[in-house]
Amino acid sequence: MIRVSSEVRNRLAVLAESRGTSIRSLVQEFAESTLTDEERAERAKRTRAYLAEHFGVEVSDEESSDMGRRLRAAFAAQLGDVA
16 A cells, blocks of 8 residues: 555546556556666666667767756757647
């Protein structure tokens, strides 16, 4: 059992209904699809290794952080256009 405020429960119910699923399934989907910090770091490491091996591209930490910021800004701008 997970205890949450009524506001959170109501929000989860709306999200689940909009997807045609249950709150239980929604929470399960979130838990299965959300990466931990360690999993994200490992995925980034594998991606960098792949880029270096197959394309000869070395991505620095700074470049990776900059691209992350740019992607987040682009997504935020896109969401702003939709609203």
